[in-house]
Amino acid sequence: MRIPALTAAAALLTSLTLALPGGAAAAPAAQHTDSGRFDRPYSAFAPAGTVLRRGTPRTAGLDPAPIDAFESQMAQWEDPAGGANYLFPGATTLMAHDGVVAERAAGGYAVKYADATTELPQDQWVPARTDTIYDLASLSKLFTSIAAMQQLEAGRIDLDTPVAHYLPEFAVNGKAAITIEELLTHTSGFDADPVPSLWQGYPDIPSREKAILDTTPINPPGTTYLYSDLNMLSLQLVLQKVTGKPLDALVRDGITRPLHLTDTGYNPPAAELPRIAATEYETSPPRGMVRGQVHDENAWAMGGVAGHAGVFSTVDDLAVLAQTILNGGTYKGRRILSEHSVRLMEQNFNQAFPGDSHGLGFELDQIWYMGGLSGPQTLGHTGFTGTSLVIDPQSRSFVILLSNRVHPTRNTPSTNPPRRAIGVAMAQAMRVEPPRGGPTWFSGQGGGTTSTLTTGPLTAGTPLDVDFSAFVNTESTDRLYVETSADGGATWQPLALRATGAGAPAGSPTSLSGQGVRAWWQVHAQIPQATGTVQLRWRYTTDPVYEGRGVDLAHLKVTAGRGNLLRAAGLTPAGAWQQLPAAGGPKSAQALGD
Template structure:
């Protein structure tokens, strides 16, 4: 059974291992709560004194319904009886807004299987808990990246200096021009993985590190985006060279110790094994059930400490790291990054590769797992074991999903639906309000659906003006249009739209979409003198893939000659449209 959100929040108060403040703790001096509204994005860091504290969604100004619905979804994804809907044995989740932890839950099992097909006796199953320690897989890259930012601050490395300046042997096989920036943005030209694998082709750690230095690119540097573990393996070697310290010591001394992230690090102690989620039963290499050791074979071959994988952590510890980033690099008085460094992690260095936005180490604006929280500044990463972290500076929110989806086998369905769902729940929980007040219509529908909001038959003897305010937070292929019909609704035609406001599209588009700007737009359309009875409808259609938060409409007005067209106030919603607040006329 999944621990429900409110129960988890209560448990937060008494946890001895939790690095969050107690519920009775007041907001720190100088903390100005950010508006919970999704349509009022922040451009500044959260106050430096912001400290995580438990609270209900209502106390954070959020709607609890989307969060409760997400909890119910998670229970299904953790339930083998769900059939094809079963995604992982267990998971832990955490959601926070403006320093308030509004959801902290766990469900399913951290350990359940003896091998690839056999479950353990049921009395040996270990439930997933809110303090379960998970193998973060590629979320480990974020720790390597933060260490890199620290060395950039210290002047030990430079973004546009070739890696070979720090490690001359790296220049082998045409790599002399690869820069630190290209490692951190995955534009170095490396293949996705070492070939052969480090654990297969080399006898010891020294030869495996040399294999990284000897790796040959498959593309010229700077010409291609290709996500590659070799980038962070190379970054690890640079960091160790310029500091004279191993990566695990750098992460411990400069990140986890200052932030009191006591459950985070490489090669977790054996004494904590009962708290660690098991991963895969591996036969090649013949490791058996991997439990308490890093899942990634190349990281395992490097002794468990690698630039691309190897970090274990809890949702609570990752929450502290996320809030540190929202605070501009500081938490409880301990600064690990300058504000400038955090801004660099939020800056898109991959504008030449539009679908692969990337800061220094962090991925940016990836709707495929960031869902409704995605935006140009939204930072995050995923991990192969079934983990994800999404940090949204504009709403001062973050969401964490940790799972053991590779237990007992990596041959499982994609974890992307729950990754998107937790982000979508947070985005939907934040309210949107009509500019200047008043009711609004909202549609936050799922994929491959269409919703319409239709007037009754209208009679107008002159040109009809259609005006409304729109807040559009959708995937680029999920479109809002305004259509007219003069044959009783048999055929519909999209009207050209004139849009004004921050970030509004130029020209007269036939439909609206976009997540780049969280702003209300004023939209105008015209219908020349109708030839017969006129109907109008607002149509929102999504494709089968991803969605944003959705569409909100306010201040709908249909006029002719400056007067409201009779009958335009009667609207018929179909699909997901729902009116927020009391019924009111169009104009």
């Protein structure tokens, strides 16, 4: 059973105040302004003085329904009785918007198994809590990247400089030209992992560091995007060389200590073990049930401190880090990065590799786990243990999912559905209001489904003009069609559409999608002259893979000269279409057009 942060649980809100680093103030009453709407994205950083404060969806100006639905789905993913829907023993989540922590909850168990197949006695199960400490796995790369940005600001490294300038021994085996930037953007040419693995092939840390330096790339630098742990392992060695300090000291002194992230770091102390989620039962290497030590074997071989893995943390600490990024690199007067550095982390350096957008350290615009929050500036990362962080500067929002999906074994289903779902829930909880106001028709639906919004019979005889406003935030393969039928709905033909507005497609497409676009479009189509009557429908179809926020329609009009024929014909929704009232006003089923 999940411990929610949505209902009036005073004790939970009190615990949030105590748990957020530095304490937290109660959220002020919701201010329903145009700023922060999903369809009016921010371009500037959040005010530097923004501090996280406890609240609810309503105090954050959000619709609680999508967040409640996400909580219900999380409970199913944490329930072994769910069969194929069971994804992880336990998880903790957090959602924040405009500085208000609107959701913070935990469910399932941080520790449940004695070995790969045997459950512990039930009285030894450890429930997941909102302050459970998780192995972040590859989210650790973000800490290494921020440490690198700090050294970039200090002038100790430079993006265009070859790594071999700092580590001459790195130049062997064709690596002389690899730059710092290519390490940070995974375009160095390295294979995904060290081969052989660091723990199998080498007896001690010095020999493992030499193995990293001696690695031979599999592609020429700058020619291929390939996500590789070797990039951050190499960057770790650079940082240690130019500063004379180990990576854990750099992260502590430059990130966790100034931000008061007291639950974040490598090799957590034994005293914190009761709060740490277990990961995998390992037989090779023979580590048994791993808890309190890094799960990743290569990071373990590096003594628990590695550029690619090793950091443990909580949702509260990660929330402060995320808000620091939204604030332009500062939190509570403590600056860890310049605004320029944060902009570099939001900038796509991988335009030569479509679909693999990457800033310095952070992944960008990855709908496969960012869901409805995906956009050109959206930063994030995932971790193998079942973790993810998504930061959306355009809405000043972020979502965090921490789980122990590898407990007791890594052979589990993908954690991507809940990663996407938390992003979709946050996106759908934010307001979208059409130009000139009024009610909207909204469809936000799962993959592999179709929703239709169909008119009654429309009198033809002359060409009919179709006009409407559309907010289309979907995966590129999830399309909105406008179709017409002259045989009572037996067959349908798509209409050519002309859309205008920011990011609108050029030409006369027969369908619309808008991955990453957050703008209303004005859309026009024409039904050719026909005899008798015709029908019109808006059809939104998703493929089985990913989804964005969905589709909103407003100001629907079908005219032949004067008057809106829809007022008489009416509309029949099927599937996920639902009519939403105008902001601040009652639902009106008759308000179809101007």
